[in-house]
Each structure stands twice: as C-alpha cells, then as structure tokens.
Amino acid sequence: MSSEVSNPVVQPVFTGDSTHHQDSEGEIHENGHHEHHKEYFFTKYVFSQDHKTIGKQFLITGIFWAFVGGLLSVIFRFQLGFPNQAFPFLETLFGKWAPGGIISPEFYYMLVTMHGTILVFFVLTAGLSGTFANLLIPLQCGARDMASPFLNMLSYWFFFAASCVMLTSFFLPEGAADVGWTFYPPLSGVKESAPGAGLGADFWLIGMALFIFSSLLGGLNYITTVLNLRTKGMSMNRLPLTVWALLITAILGLISFPVLLGAAILLLFDRNLGTSFYLDKIFINGHPLDHAGGNAILYQHLFWFLGHPEVYIIILPAFGLVSEVLANHARKPIFGYRAMILSMLAIAILAFIVWAHHMFVTGLNPFVASVFVLLTLLIAVPSAVKVFNWIATIWQGNLRFTPAMLFCVGFVSLFISGGLTGIFLGNSALDIPLHDTYFVIAHFHIVMGVSAFFGMLAGVYQWFPKMFGRFMNNTLGYIHFWITFVGAYMIFWPMHYMGLTGVPRRYYSFDAFQSFNMFGDLNKFITIAAMLVFFAQLLFILNFFYSMFKGRKVTDPNPWKSNSLEWTTKINPGHGNWDGPLPTVYRWPYDYSKNGDEFIPQTVPYKPGEEKLHH
C-alpha cells in the first residue's frame, strides 16, 4: 500500500475483480499490479466502472428513450393531424386510452407531458451529456478513467432507476403524469386536478429526483476529471472544445439541478402532506381545498432557474461535438478557438440571469421584464460568434461529407433558424402575443430539440468506431440525414405561421375555433412529416445495432485522421485506455493542414522552428 502512495506516476491499474477489494467507504486496497485481468460478464457489461462502458450504457438507454419519446409524439400527432378520425388500431394498442380508435383528451395530455419530460431530461440531458462526457472526457484529457469510477457507475444506475420509475408510470391505472412537462402547480399540486396528477405525478417527481441525483453524481465526476486528471502537457488551452463544452455543461447542471430538487421537494410536500407552498384557495367541484397562502408563481421562478440553464445543458455538448467534428472533417483548424470557449462561458453565465423570460405573462413587473429582455437578447452575441466561427471553420475547407459532417452542417443551419426566432420571443412585447403558441413550439424544437439531436447524432456517427471498433453504414447514414434534415424543417417551419396567427399549444382539438380550423391540412402535412422522420430514426437504430455486431471493422486506429487523444489508443481499448504510459501532449488538437501536414496529433512535439498557430 505504501509503495502506491509514494509512486508519483498514475499507474495503469484497473480491475473489477478480487485483487482490489473495495471497502465500505470506497477505498481500494491493492495487492499488486497487473494489466491483464479476468473480467466477468457482470462487472464488464452490467455493473461496469469503465467510463467507456458507462458511456455506452447511457447511449443505449438514451436511444431507448428517444424511441419512446418520439413514438409518443407520433401518437399525439395523430390527434392533431386527423382530429376525431377513428384509427381502430389505436384502440387495439391502447385500450381505454383511445376508445373507438380516437385518442382521449387525458391520453393526449399524458403523451405531450411525457414526450417533453423524456426528450428534455432522459434523452438530451442524460443521453447526450451522459454518453459523451463519459466517453470523451477521460479519453480526450488523457486519463485512465473518471476521478471516481464508482460514483460514475452510481450515476448510471440512478439514471436507470429513474428510467424504471418513469417507465412504470405508463402502466399505472390512471396513467403517467399529464400536467405538462413543466409541472406547474396548481395543476400538478392537486391530486384531483387530472387523472395523471395522482399517482402518475408522484412517480414523475420520484423519477425526476432520482434523475437529478444521477445528473449531479455524473457532473461532480466530469468537472473533477477535467480539472484534476489531465495528462502531462494537456493544459486547459489545449483541451478539445468537446471537453470544454462538457465541462461547462456539468458546471451548469451542478448549479441549477439542486434548485429543481428544491422546487420538487416543496411540491411533494404540497401534494402529499397538505402544506401550502404553491397552493392557494382552490375549489374542486365546488369544494374548497384546505390549502391557503401559497404562491404558484414561486414554482415557476424555481423551475425556470433550472429550466433556462437546462436548455444550455442540452445544447452546449452539441456545440462541443459539432466544433470538433467540423474542424476534423473540414481539415482546418477550428476558427477562433478562444472565442469559442469565451462564448460558451458567456452563454453559461447569461443562462442564470434570464429565467424570467419564460414568465413574461405571469404579471411580471414590466420594468423587471425589460431587464430580462436585455439580458436575453445579449445571448445572441455569443451565439452569433459561435455560428460565425463554425462557418469560418468550414470556409474553404477540404470538406469530407461523412454522415457526421452532414449532421454538423445541418446543426449549424438549424441553430441559425431556431436562434433567430429566439430574438422574437426574447422581447417581452412580442412574447405576450406569441406566448404559448406554436411559434414557441417551433422555436425551441428547432434551436434546442432538433439541433441538439443533430449534435448528438454527429457524435454517434463520429465516435461509433471508437465505441465499438466498427463503422456505421454510410448509405443508411446519408438516407437518415436527408430525411431527418428535410423532415425536421417540414415539421417545424409551418408551425411558425400557425403560431403567428395565435394557434395555442397544448390544445387537444381546434374544432371549436373557426380561426384555427384553416390549418387542418397543414396539421395533416406536419403529422405525415413527423411519421416520416420517425421512421428515418428507426433506420438509424437499425444501422446502430446492426453495425455494432456486423459493421465494417475499423483497421486504422485513427480512421478520421484526427488529432485528439482518443485516437491514440488501441482500436478497442481496455479499461485504463492506454496500454503503456499515458500520452504526453505538446500542442492543441486543431493542427490540421499545417505546413503540408494534413494533420498533426496532439502527441507530436513541435518541430524546430515550427510556428505555433495557437499559444
């Protein structure tokens, strides 16, 4: 043991077996070193402490949830596209939730609530950050594993438990939560308010609490690993932008998720123990409830204090992945490396002081609103810097249009389209008529939902060879990209027009509204586009799992001719990542097309007289 302590070098010792035993407080006693050791199925694939395996677990669970969340949206689009039209197969599938083949209003609200929850938290937070922070942080920083592999494993299993709770809630007699993904009281605070506000909502809150723990445990690890476990020479200004993005994401999560936990605790008390934090003088069917003196708007403040940073928790990892993949496939240094980092930091700081722009119609003091407008619009500056830099990066590049690259280009397009409508919504005067219309739906789906998905898909196509030692099928990848890209615009672009005429979101049916009936055909069009896009995602899932086992094998350890450290490992690295000593880093990761060299990995020292593109 003492020899371990005096050894200044981080040793490549990793086991999940009996030579180390972990005692109750988690410390490891090592009886000796060895690099090759037997791993059992259980410790290798199930309760693994290897960050790469945990990343894959997050990814596959995320894919499962993306499938479920996407499917929910296709089902509720049936109601919106073909209102009151009977589809007998829906009754066969969902029984009492779709009597006569028509989706019931309760089912509709359950679908939209769970669609939002699943996509925002389970897919684009856990599925995105969880996957790429786990896979890339240790590999790109040059670490053997996370700072605490054990907590890292717990992070996944908390997520798994949260997933089980959420999934179970679908099968409750009253169904899953149906009070909207933002869970505003009083609707969410009173069990009698809706079928899914009973047990379903309690499951939702417990699931979210578990999810928050997962996310915090993960975040602690990501931050500590980036700040403490970088290899020799890997200074902060030599880190790939992916790692920077994931670091900032984790910091945002660490600061904002506890606030949501606080909001959820108060809500649980209101729901189950009769307190009045959010509830005030409510009548149900003419009978007053016991609550008095609560403040429902308070919940919105707490929720959006998380909720706004949350959208950056979703989009920042995509920023990082896209920056990395664009530079790699454009064979050019990233344009404005430092500006990229500074703009992410600026976005992260602004994220915490703009939350009330979600609340312009809550009776917010107009003077306060004007401050939030100003701060909100400021976000356009760093966002524009980033877009400019991405375009400048591919400008005159030697572009390789792999599926990953296409998704990055698609990302930039979507981010611009969705970002511009953010400027509309950020103005309180414009937001008041646009609030809770399809304009908002279009805005956040494009700028945060689809964009983040594109970043994630780019990441999956790019790092699939690192994860499984095989390539995904390119042809299927191209088909997947084009249908998704065109389809996403077909779904969300028309919604802007609907929103501008005032079509409200969350409505089950527009039958009673003369002025909104004219969008019947457009809604049909959107529904068909949504189904098409959903089927394209099935193609991706097929490609993913087929390629995992049967894909073309990777023969070159660095198939994309990339500079970052993850490609200096073996094709299928074991636990500990590098067989020999950890690599030493001499330069930033973006030396592409320099002095006639197509690419120069970070591990190559500067040649005498070589000019530094980056200091």
Added chain:
Amino acid sequence: MNMMTAEIKTVNRFHPLKFMMWLGIAGMVMLFAALTSAYLVRKAQGNWLEFRIPFIFWLNTVIILLSSVSMQWAVKAFARYDVKKYRLAITTTFTLGVMFLVGQYFGWLQLDEGGIHLTGNPSGSYVYVISGVHAAHMAVGLLIMLIGVLRAFFRPLNPNRLVNVQVMATYWHFVDILWIYLFIFFQFNLA
C-alpha cells in the same frame, strides 16, 4: 471513494476526492439558496405568520458547534494515528450528531405544540421543510460516519484513509455552518 484515489494521491494537485466534496457543497448551497430565497419571496407577499423558533434550536446550535470541534479533533488524532483519541473523538462527534437530530425532532414537537403546524401558514411550513432537509443531510452524514466509527473500533487505522476522514470532516463542518446560516436566517426573519 474509488480505486484511483490511492494512485493519484501524490500527483501535485488538489486531491480529486476533496475537490469533489467541494463541488458537492456548491450543489447543496444552491439547494438551500433556492429554499431560503423561496422563503423570502413568499414572505414579501404578506399574510405571513410570525413566531419565535423553539428554544431547543439554540441548544442544538451549541451541540452542532461542539460536534464540529470534536470532528476537527478526530482529524488531528487520525493524522497522528492516535487510535485511542481518534476513537474517542469520532464517537463523540457521532453522538453529538445524533443528539442534534433528536434535538431537532423535539424542536419540531415544540413548534407543533406551540400551534405552528406543518400545514397552515407557509411561514411555519418553511421552517419544518428547510430544517427537515438540513436534518436529512445530517442523517446521511451520520450514516457514513457510522461506518467510520465501526472501522475505528474493528480495524487498524489505515494511513490512506486520512483523506476520507478529512473529506468527512469537510462535509460535517459544511452542514454545521449550514445550520448556523439557517438558524440566523430564521432568527432574523421570524421574530
């Protein structure tokens, strides 16, 4: 808390485990910042019942301060591998921690008897919930400390565990300072 801590110990940086603890503290600070600012926002709206916090909370404040002192003593004893003193100090800390929790329970009973119930005007509910969430943090700390207490008596002191004890102490001081903050917060806002 993991297999790498032993290996990284001498790399000339802040120990990852300690660093993680501080990050965790940042998260917990945010939780209580959220709860106490919710309190202030709600209070500013009026219809706010004012009352004195139970006397026993004063006593508990003294107890938790003492437990921090004995925790520090435990760290020092551990660093010198003084088994006897360490056993005494860690057991004292643990006992004081349990006393604090029991004391809080009696505090809640006293509040309830005084007519301040969990339900009713939110000014009372906030005191219960905020002190309750704090007590939950204490309880988790005590559970982990219990392992430390048992180890102190049944296993020889292991020099590599010094960092665990230090991290435990950091957490313990944090929940202590947190309580002092909450105590002063209630004092200022209630009466």
